[in-house]
Amino acid sequence: MIITEVLEKNAKLYPHEVSLVEINPAVRPDPTITWREYSLIETAPGEKYRREMTWKEFDIKANRFANLLLTRGIKKGDKV
Numbered sequence: 590m591i592i593t594e595v596l597e598k599n600a601k602l603y604p605h606e607v608s609l610v611e612i613n614p615a616v617r618p619d620p621t622i623t624w625r626e627y628s629l630i631e632t633a634p635g636e637k638y639r640r641e642m643t644w645k646e647f648d649i650k651a652n653r654f655a656n657l658l659l660t661r662g663i664k665k666g667d668k669v
Contacts, residue, residue, distance in 0.1 A: 593651075596644070596647060596648045596651055597648055599644040599647075599648070600644045600645045600647070600648035600649075602644075603643075603644045604643060604644055604645035605643055605644075605645065606643060606644055607641050607642070607643060608642055608643060608644040608646075608647045609640075609641065609642040609647060610639065610640070610641050611639070611640040611641075612639055613639075
């Protein structure tokens with residue numbers, strides 16, 4: 590099973606279950622473009638140092654990012 594199938598399946602089976610947790614996101618390199626700029630990772634309300642994403646959000650945002658890559662000319666099989 591490829592990763593896109595896993596995301597889609599889990600998004601349907603467990604849409605509101607947490608799939609990703611990031612602890613203390615303030616301790617990270619300072620890149621010029623961050624995930625936040627693409628709205629891919631969002632801070633959990635009231636928890637400054639913890640971020641969570643459900644399976645449904647993960648699937649939606651992964652598709653959004655894939656479409657962003659396509660608009661930038663990246664094709665299936667290209668290394669990113």
